[in-house]
Amino acid sequence: MKTQVKWMVGLVALISLTGCVQKVAKPNNPYYAPITPQNLQSVRPVTGSIYSVSTNRDIYGDGRATRIGDIITVLLTERTQSSKSAKTSYDKETQINLPQPTILGRGLSAFGNPIGVSQPNAKSEFEGEGQSDMSNSLNGNITVTVHDVLPNGSLVVRGEKWLTLNQGEEYIRVSGLVRPQDIDQDNSIASTKLADARIEYAGNGAINDTNASGWLTRFFIGPFWPL
Incomplete structure (x- = not known):
């Protein structure tokens, strides 16, 4: 497993270095x-006339x-x-509270502990900002x-x-x-x-x-x- 990881790391490094070559x-x-000059020369038609299209110059x-x-x-x-600018922000808050279930007025328990789910508040936040001027x-x-x-x-x-x-x-x-x-x-x-x-x-x-x-x-x- 370690050998495979080494090969993967080496391959990624090789690809990156290849892209860096300029x-x-x-x-x-x-x-x-x-x-x-050879491409500029054209065959002069043999017409017996002094005028030639290939050597014509507009005076x-x-x-x-x-x-x-x-x-x-x-x-x-x-x-x-x-110019470009971007700003992103979001937040999320979650709270779960499931009371202990009861049967015939008595709360259920397991091994002497009451059955119930209670999770404290869970909150996540993100804020990003970017700006580019060129x-x-x-x-x-x-x-x-x-x-x-x-x-x-x-x-x-x-x-x-x-x-x-x-x-x-x-x-x-x-x-x-x-x-x-x-x-x-x-x-x-x-x-x-x-x-x-x-x-x-x-x-x-x-x-x-x-x-x-x-x-x-x-x-x-x-x-x-x-x-």
Whole structure:
């Protein structure tokens, strides 16, 4: 029995430690990499004409991104704020008192003791209160590339930016959908106008490690700890 308990405790600890392992992000992720020149090249039709659709440039255009491989600057103006509070309380009081039964006017007894049930007052109380406030903001910019153009004209954009500091690295990754009409004249767009946006800002290195709790601390505050 003791051996089974030890195995169960070891299994729970192993599962908890496995969940605590965090994957370290690395640069040059293929998903966020820009389009390679080979994918941008298209076969030039042999028509005998000087004009070619593959090399056409609109001299009257405004320079906004419309094709695969074009570049767009995303202005990060994210700000979120949330607040939540909850309060619960209840109490319960119970009292049981069963008098001694009688037969023909005489009280029943067993072994010289009267038969009856009498329980003192039983009372239970609970009160809980919780409050959570959270606010986040992210300002800056990142330049991404167009990876695809959907049939409705929306642009699929994504890209990443890495900053190598003296004590680690910081990175920003952005992906989402852009409507061409939302792009400003300077070929930029606010991050709040990205559909299905995925914005990731984090870091690696000594400074980031000091802001993270150790694996043993995460085990004691994890869902597997009974207290």
